Amino acid sequence: MTATETLELTKKDFQSDQEVRWCPGCGDYAILSAVQATLPELGLPKEKFVVVSGIGCSSRFPYYMNTYGFHSIHGRAPAVATGLKMTRPDLQVWVVTGDGDALSIGGNHFIHMLRRNVGLKVMLFNNRIYGLTKGQYSPTSEIGKRTKSTPLGSLDAPFNPLSVALGTGATFVARSVDIFQPHLKSVLKRAAAHEGTAFIEILQNCNIFNDKAFSGVTDKAARSENALYVEDGKPLIYGKENRRGIRRGPAGLEVVELPEGADESEIIVWDEAVRSPSAAFELAQLQAPEFPVPLGVLRAVDRPVYEQQVIGQIREREEAKKDASLESLLNSGDTWEVS
Amino acid sequence: MTLPVAGQEAATPATLEKISDVVIRFAGDSGDGMQLTGSQFTNTSALLGNDLSTLPDFPAEIRAPTGTLAGVSGFQVRIADHDIHTPGDVPDVLIAMNPAALKANIADLKEGGVVIANTDEFNVRNFKKAGIETDPLEDGSLAGFRVYKADFTTMTRRTLEDTDLDTRSKDRCKNLFALGMVYWLFSRSIDTTVEWLKVKFKRKPEIAAANIKVLKAGWNFCDITQLFQVRYEVEKATLEPGVYRNIHGNSALAIGLVAASRRSGLPIFLGAYPITPASDVLHELASYKEFGVTTFQAEDEIAAVCASIGASYGGALGVTCSSGPGIALKAEAMNLALMVELPLVVCDIQRGGPSTGLPTKTEQSDLLQVMFGRNGDSPVPVLSASTPADCFDVAMEAVRIATTYMVPVVLLSDGYIANGSEPWRIPEVESLPDLRVQFHEDAENFQPYARNEETLGRPWALPGTPGLEHRVGGLEKEEGSGNISYDPDNHELMTHLRSDKVKRVAREIPDLEVHGSPDGGKLLILGWGSTLGAITGAVNDLREQGHDVSRAHMRYLNPFPSNVGEVLSRFETVLMPEMNLGQLSLLLRAEYLKDIKSYTKVQGKPFAKSELVAKALEHLG
Numbered sequence: 027m028t029a030t031e032t033l034e035l036t037k038k039d040f041q042s043d044q045e046v047r048w049c050p051g052c053g054d055y056a057i058l059s060a061v062q063a064t065l066p067e068l069g070l071p072k073e074k075f076v077v078v079s080g081i082g083c084s085s086r087f088p089y090y091m092n093t094y095g096f097h098s099i100h101g102r103a104p105a106v107a108t109g110l111k112m113t114r115p116d117l118q119v120w121v122v123t124g125d126g127d128a129l130s131i132g133g134n135h136f137i138h139m140l141r142r143n144v145g146l147k148v149m150l151f152n153n154r155i156y157g158l159t160k161g162q163y164s165p166t167s168e169i170g171k172r173t174k175s176t177p178l179g180s181l182d183a184p185f186n187p188l189s190v191a192l193g194t195g196a197t198f199v200a201r202s203v204d205i206f207q208p209h210l211k212s213v214l215k216r217a218a219a220h221e222g223t224a225f226i227e228i229l230q231n232c233n234i235f236n237d238k239a240f241s242g243v244t245d246k247a248a249r250s251e252n253a254l255y256v257e258d259g260k261p262l263i264y265g266k267e268n269r270r271g272i273r274r275g276p277a278g279l280e281v282v283e284l285p286e287g288a289d290e291s292e293i294i295v296w297d298e299a300v301r302s303p304s305a306a307f308e309l310a311q312l313q314a315p316e317f318p319v320p321l322g323v324l325r326a327v328d329r330p331v332y333e334q335q336v337i338g339q340i341r342e343r344e345e346a347k348k349d350a351s352l353e354s355l356l357n358s359g360d361t362w363e364v365s
Numbered sequence: 366m367t368l369p370v371a372g373q374e375a376a377t378p379a380t381l382e383k384i385s386d387v388v389i390r391f392a393g394d395s396g397d398g399m400q401l402t403g404s405q406f407t408n409t410s411a412l413l414g415n416d417l418s419t420l421p422d423f424p425a426e427i428r429a430p431t432g433t434l435a436g437v438s439g440f441q442v443r444i445a446d447h448d449i450h451t452p453g454d455v456p457d458v459l460i461a462m463n464p465a466a467l468k469a470n471i472a473d474l475k476e477g478g479v480v481i482a483n484t485d486e487f488n489v490r491n492f493k494k495a496g497i498e499t500d501p502l503e504d505g506s507l508a509g510f511r512v513y514k515a516d517f518t519t520m521t522r523r524t525l526e527d528t529d530l531d532t533r534s535k536d537r538c539k540n541l542f543a544l545g546m547v548y549w550l551f552s553r554s555i556d557t558t559v560e561w562l563k564v565k566f567k568r569k570p571e572i573a574a575a576n577i578k579v580l581k582a583g584w585n586f587c588d589i590t591q592l593f594q595v596r597y598e599v600e601k602a603t604l605e606p607g608v609y610r611n612i613h614g615n616s617a618l619a620i621g622l623v624a625a626s627r628r629s630g631l632p633i634f635l636g637a638y639p640i641t642p643a644s645d646v647l648h649e650l651a652s653y654k655e656f657g658v659t660t661f662q663a664e665d666e667i668a669a670v671c672a673s674i675g676a677s678y679g680g681a682l683g684v685t686c687s688s689g690p691g692i693a694l695k696a697e698a699m700n701l702a703l704m705v706e707l708p709l710v711v712c713d714i715q716r717g718g719p720s721t722g723l724p725t726k727t728e729q730s731d732l733l734q735v736m737f738g739r740n741g742d743s744p745v746p747v748l749s750a751s752t753p754a755d756c757f758d759v760a761m762e763a764v765r766i767a768t769t770y771m772v773p774v775v776l777l778s779d780g781y782i783a784n785g786s787e788p789w790r791i792p793e794v795e796s797l798p799d800l801r802v803q804f805h806e807d808a809e810n811f812q813p814y815a816r817n818e819e820t821l822g823r824p825w826a827l828p829g830t831p832g833l834e835h836r837v838g839g840l841e842k843e844e845g846s847g848n849i850s851y852d853p854d855n856h857e858l859m860t861h862l863r864s865d866k867v868k869r870v871a872r873e874i875p876d877l878e879v880h881g882s883p884d885g886g887k888l889l890i891l892g893w894g895s896t897l898g899a900i901t902g903a904v905n906d907l908r909e910q911g912h913d914v915s916r917a918h919m920r921y922l923n924p925f926p927s928n929v930g931e932v933l934s935r936f937e938t939v940l941m942p943e944m945n946l947g948q949l950s951l952l953l954r955a956e957y958l959k960d961i962k963s964y965t966k967v968q969g970k971p972f973a974k975s976e977l978v979a980k981a982l983e984h985l986g
């Protein structure tokens with residue numbers, strides 16, 4: 027396929043003929059649309075894309091993408107995708123997962139994928155609930171969540187997906203929101219360009235079992251108040267007319283009001299590539315309503331990419347042992363002849 | 366054999382006796398280097414042209430408390446001047462590095478057998494650790510054996526007197542003293558081990574030199590003191606002409622996979638998680654990167670198999686390797702491979718179960734697990750290896766079936782085969798099967814679940830191929846299109862297709878072969894896996910005694926070869942020895958309604974030939 031043909035791809039090329047079966051109003055539709063709109067702009071031929079998922083509402087995603095797709099088993103998409111990427115680095119592999127899939131049943135694979143820095147693009151649709159099994163609390167549900175499995179309220183402290191990712195040494199950590207289309211697309215593009223594991227938490231509304239879980243940032247009014255768009259090299263300011271900022275106080279991050287003409291020198295200027303993940307970790311902890319909700323790329327650093335190193339070792343050995351043949355392998359070690 | 370009894374204690378030069386077959390067991394503390402000592406004796410004997418068979422036996426603990434029974438590690442090797450099938454039922458010679466090793470092994474030793482004991486370790490402290498009251502070397506309890514005493518430790522230290530090594534390092538050489546003695550006793554040169562030590566300790570020449578010195582000292586000690594009045598010689602065996610090497614089961618498996626990779630053109634991807642006794646397959650394949658092998662030590666057993674499935678999806682040869690507990694964890698993913706119809710080879714190096722069971726001991730008790738341990742109707746082809754060298758051929762056959770039928774294949778080996786070794790006649794590369802595969806590339810009317818009429822396999826269409834974009838997954842799919850389908854008739858159809866696909870394998874696998882009386886008779890001993898050696902030995906003996914006994918051995922456990930039912934019907938009695946509670950006999954009874962006599966043993970060790978002979982005689986009446 028030539029580059030010109032590649033450029034001609036449109037959103038339509040990425041829509042499969044399968045009927046989309048999420049509940050009407052589900053946030054997944056918006057994410058699907060953003061992904062279908064973004065992939066044609068990446069300059070890769072369609073057949074080079076693979077979408078791998080686990081189990082859950084979000085994991086139906088591959089069926090709706092007219093690319094190669096693999097709907098695997100619960101929690102294991104990172105492992106399947108790792109094996110694929112290690113042997114087929116030419117493919118651009120996207121992993122679709124959910125809060126239960128990635129952080130409960132698949133928690134182990136999730137952290138190991140990130141620590142290895144496999145070249146995968148990972149979208150975690152966080153709706154803070156189990157949708158497909160009809161509404162049990164998830165590992166990101168807030169404490170006290172009343173669900174069918176927790177009639178008296180859940181007791182487990184939730185995971186913060188960004189913090190988990192940062193704790194593993196992830197090299198690209200971002201967050202966006204299902205319905206914030208331009209923002210989501212820009213984050214997807216950044217993820218696509220990242221060489222190691224690019225992790226995006228996408229806040230996703232499950233209007234059936236956990237409606238308005240993120241209304242603190244998604245509601246029309248809250249949006250302008252509480253969305254903190256983190257951008258590399260820019261100060262952490264947000265709110266109506268950018269009248270608020272984040273600075274480092276004695277007890278951690280704090281919000282400062284910034285009336286017209288205020289001194290902004292105390293406001294943290296974001297550096298996504300700083301060596302230590304501590305600042306990103308601190309920022310990831312912020313929650314509405316006390317704090318704004320950070321969105322965007324919190325961390326993007328370079329670290330050796332797993333599959334490139336694995337393949338590098340193999341190539342090096344092949345180079346060093348050019349005359350290795352099956353015959354020499356069979357006859358290796360001590361041999362003797364019987365005549 | 367019975368070792369000829371030696372003459373009296375005179376320091377006359379030893380006489381040389383030719384013997385045809387001997388079983389030697391090295392036993393000591395797990396830190397005493399018994400596996401190394403046994404392997405060296407094995408290699409030297411292999412290069413001399415003996416036929417041989419080995420049986421390592423080590424504790425699950427890496428370093429159990431020294432001097433205790435729990436810490437005893439053993440290595441049994443049988444060498445012969447003729448074709449043999451087992452490492453021998455009872456040792457003729459026991460090398461006991463300490464009282465615990467003596468206590469743990471003496472009951473196995475042949476009457477009149479030889480004990481060579483390291484007297485330095487026979488002291489009150491060690492008797493206590495081994496739980497014995499009095500010195501067995503002195504209290505007359507070894508009256509039925511010929512006991513030779515030597516103070517290995519003292520002599521090792523003396524040998525190394527003028528080296529700079531500390532006492533600990535010196536003492537670690539004492540197994541070489543024992544090895545030197547055994548080399549002398551069986552008239553073998555120390556040269557092979559000397560060369561090996563030089564390579565092994567290339568970076569520590571002082572250690573190499575010390576070991577070589579002690580090895581020579583052990584040999585010279587026997588030569589000078591005439592401790593033994595008889596020396597033995599085992600001549601080379603008459604094996605089929607060819608080039609040979611000694612090989613362990615796990616090595617043969619690893620090399621077989623590389624051979625399959627070369628013959629198929631598919632790069633190997635091995636996803637694995639360390640587990641006894643399968644880890645050596647991972648270690649070995651990790652050292653074959655020059656053959657384009659990718660090894661992935663995953664975070665767990667599940668990730669290991671899932672990554673292999675991902676690799677197969679991308680067009681590599683996905684392999685995973687584990688043992689019983691790990692296979693249990695892989696069950697769901699194996700079903701995913703079955704559902705998406707991708708090739709996958711799952712190697713199960715069986716060990717004693719259930720649960721953690723007996724990690725370092727052998728058993729054949731995963732058969733029903735790999736047959737049925739998954740949800741839904743989910744048959745997969747199951748093959749078994751019967752000797753260390755056989756692992757090579759079975760690995761290639763597993764790959765052939767997996768790629769031909771687009772199906773996960775289980776390969777069963779076990780701890781006995783994995784760690785045991787035997788001479789292997791190295792095949793010519795051109796004689797190996799051609800395993801080339803055809804990826805699907807034609808976009809016209811592409812159907813991801815279209816079927817090959819012969820094999821019922823679906824096309825292997827790789828991501829990256831223009832025009833073949835499609836989705837696979839664990840949900841039931843519509844025949845042909847592969848779209849998700851909840852249609853009742855379609856599910857029935859697909860369930861049957863997945864099952865028929867496995868049945869089709871039977872169309873092209875060889876018939877079950879009967880050795881002895883192919884036309885039938887009184888008794889058939891039917892086996893699978895690592896019982897082959899003991900069964901062959903037993904049947905040969907019984908036939909020599911004139912009994913109407915035959916044997917047959919099953920490599921294909923699912924599906925069965927087409928003639929199995931007919932073979933069973935030719936014999937009055939079918940006896941099936943298994944190292945489990947009768948798993949294959951259960952399947953055969955269900956399939957063929959034949960009253961198979963199950964003979965079971967679950968002691969973590971293989972059947973002895975004598976046990977099978979005795980059991981067969983019961984049935985021969």
Ligand code: SF4
Nearest residue numbers: 048049052083157232
């Ligand atoms: S249950 Fe919730 S997450 Fe699942 S499809 Fe419906 S709205 Fe979306």
